[in-house]
Amino acid sequence: MSFRNRLAAGAMALGLALAPGLAxxxxxxxxxxxxxxxxxxxxxxxxxxxxxRNPDIKISFLAPAVxxxxxxxxxxxxxxxxxxxxxxxxxxxxxHELVTTLKARNQIADLGPMIAADGGQAFLxxxxxxxxxxxGVVDGKQYGLPVNASSPIMFINADLVKKAGxxxxxxxxxxxxxxxxxxxxxxxxxxxxxxxxxxxxxxxxWLWQALVYEQGGELNDPKTGKVAFDxxxxxxxxKLVRRFVTEAGQxxxxxxQSRQQFGAGLTGFIFSTPAHVQTIEGLVGERFxxxxxxxxxxxxxxxxxxxxxxxxxxxxxxxxRQEAAWKxxxxxxxxxxxxxxxxxxxxxxxxxxxxGPDFLAPYYAEHPNVKTASLQADKSRPWAGYPxxxxxxIWRTQRDIIASVMRGEVTPEQGLKQVVEQTNALIK
Numbered sequence: 386m387s388f389r390n391r392l393a394a395g396a397m398a399l400g401l402a403l404a405p406g407l408a409x410x411x412x413x414x415x416x417x418x419x420x421x422x423x424x425x426x427x428x429x430x431x432x433x434x435x436x437x438r439n440p441d442i443k444i445s446f447l448a449p450a451v452x453x454x455x456x457x458x459x460x461x462x463x464x465x466x467x468x469x470x471x472x473x474x475x476x477x478x479x480x481h482e483l484v485t486t487l488k489a490r491n492q493i494a495d496l497g498p499m500i501a502a503d504g505g506q507a508f509l510x511x512x513x514x515x516x517x518x519x520x521g522v523v524d525g526k527q528y529g530l531p532v533n534a535s536s537p538i539m540f541i542n543a544d545l546v547k548k549a550g551x552x553x554x555x556x557x558x559x560x561x562x563x564x565x566x567x568x569x570x571x572x573x574x575x576x577x578x579x580x581x582x583x584x585x586x587x588x589x590x591w592l593w594q595a596l597v598y599e600q601g602g603e604l605n606d607p608k609t610g611k612v613a614f615d616x617x618x619x620x621x622x623x624k625l626v627r628r629f630v631t632e633a634g635q636x637x638x639x640x641x642q643s644r645q646q647f648g649a650g651l652t653g654f655i656f657s658t659p660a661h662v663q664t665i666e667g668l669v670g671e672r673f674x675x676x677x678x679x680x681x682x683x684x685x686x687x688x689x690x691x692x693x694x695x696x697x698x699x700x701x702x703x704x705x706r707q708e709a710a711w712k713x714x715x716x717x718x719x720x721x722x723x724x725x726x727x728x729x730x731x732x733x734x735x736x737x738x739x740x741g742p743d744f745l746a747p748y749y750a751e752h753p754n755v756k757t758a759s760l761q762a763d764k765s766r767p768w769a770g771y772p773x774x775x776x777x778x779i780w781r782t783q784r785d786i787i788a789s790v791m792r793g794e795v796t797p798e799q800g801l802k803q804v805v806e807q808t809n810a811l812i813k
Contacts, residue, residue: 413709414443418470420456420695422449424533427729435716442709452588453479453695454777460700464492471701472710474532477520477768478589480696482776484523487700494699496527499711512718512736516765520735521696529696530718531735533660533726536680536690536765537595538757540647540665541654543674545570545577549653556654556678560599560625563654563681567633570653579633581647581655584626585788586639590780591768592656593787594691596622599680601687604769610812615805623790623797623804630791637791644668656680658693659758662731666754677757682764689766694732720744731755733762773813782807 419428425446432444450456453476463469464487475483487493500508509518513531521529543553549569557563567579584592594604602618605611614622629635638646640657647655648668657665662677669675682688697717699710716722723739726732728748739745740759749756770776783804790800 412441412443413705414445415471415701415706415709415713416445416447417472417713418447418450418456418460419474420450420453420476422451424730425449427726431717431722431725435713438716439709439712442712444713454589454780457483458777461486464490467492469700471699471703471706472697472713473700474695474697475529476589476695477531477692478591478594478770479776480521480529480698481523481770481772483698484528491702492700493528494702494707494710496521496530496699496711496714499707500527503715512720512738514737514762516692516762517735517737520692520694520767521698529698530714531694532697532717533694533730534733534735534765535658535660535693536733536758536761537592537656537693538659538680538761539654539656539678540661541676541678542647542650542652543676545573545650545653545673548573553674553676558679558681558685559683560681561683564625564628564633567629567635567653571634576651578635578646578652580629581635581638581643581652582626582629583638583640583643583655583657585637585784585791586643587784588640590783591658591691591693593622593780593783594769595656595680596625598691598766599682599684599688601684601689605771605812610772611809612805612812615801619801619805620797623787623800626787626791627793627797630793635791637788648672659731659733659755662752662754663729675754677754679757679761680764689764690761691768692733692765693768694735724748727755731758733758771808771812775811775813779808779811782811 436442436444447470450459457479460469460473469492484493517531520531521527539556541553541556546553549566551566557566571577571579597604597614597618600618600621603613606613630637643655644665646652648665650672666675680690697714699707701707701710718736720736720738723734723736724744727734727745734740734745771779786800786803789795790797
């Protein structure tokens with residue numbers, strides 16, 4: 386090395402020594418908010434692996450919100466002060482409200498240009514089914530990528546079903562038939578509840594939408610924005626929740642208490658998210674044989690199930706952080722990450738490549754209870770929200786009325802009238 390080159394090298398070394406942060410000057414830190422503290426079990430290892438592969442990007446998690454509604458409200462409040470997280474995992478049912486509110490302030494990114502730079506429609510087609518991609522679409526634009534997806538399934542105490550003369554491997558596929566089975570289960574032991582459908586204590590309207598969709602109904606009228614279940618479908622849904630109590634012996638508990646009771650062997654079957662598979666398996670242990678089944682459809686032709694879960698959205702407007710956030714979104718919705726999420730949670734994979742032999746195919750063969758939700762993927766429908774905001778307040782109002790119907794304090798007819806009137810009043 387010549388003297389001139391040695392001098393230049395020495396000067397560079399001196400400069401780095403005097404400015405020790407220079408080597409990391411290009412590192413980008415993403416502030417990320419997700420919902421549900423239990424989801425730390427997959428968010429943190431995914432972030433660790435992402436940072437290992439992308440040392441120039443740091444993922445800094447905010448304290449997780451306790452539920453989707455609370456996370457949604459937190460982001461809307463932070464938007465007022467201009468202090469939103471860079472990435473947020475929004476519940477599908479609240480995404481429309483989130484986008485509508487934030488795009489007016491230029492506080493949420495349209496993913497279209499980023500997708501176009503990665504191949505456009507070919508990128509979407511390679512990774513997501515049209516139904517999955519649509520979960521992140523608002524007003525014709527892709528604002529989010531689907532991260533978690535679930536549809537309600539049935540968890541079955543096979544021993545109690547057999548004792549009542551049923552076949553846990555061939556469960557009834559309509560609610561009237563299931564209520565009849567639940568009555569038989571309850572008749573075998575007065576301490577046992579035939580079934581549980583914990584809509585009166587559920588933190589969001591997922592189970593309510595399921596009762597509307599399985600009959601082929603709609604949540605709201607796209608022309609008027611008002612509720613679309615002000616009819617026989619809505620009335621039947623409320624009659625069912627009352628029958629769950631009066632005929633099937635369901636106690637009115639919150640969903641966590643109900644899950645504990647099922648794990649103790651005191652409930653014939655319950656309805657819940659596939660994300661609870663491992664939790665419920667842990668509660669059950671060796672007490673009884675646990676099986677799962679798809680959600681009943683009273684309308685076999687038009688009936689469907691709401692797709693719960695969340696989509697990752699980019700809220701930062703800083704270009705460097707947007708580029709980093711796009712890499713992170715592609716990672717958490719990619720096949721490797723989805724393989725990990727499904728194995729940890731039991732959710733449906735949102736990336737279709739994740740179902741292949743290198744990822745989930747062998748896992749599904751060994752864990753049929755996890756596979757159940759995928760068997761009704763063709764019946765998946767978007768988890769809808771209400772136009773104009775107030776979706777959180779709307780559900781809390783609806784839930785109180787539905788719970789009063791379950792307890793027999795108001796009739797299903799009175800309950801439907803109250804739900805419709807109060808929901809329409811809250812829709813802006």
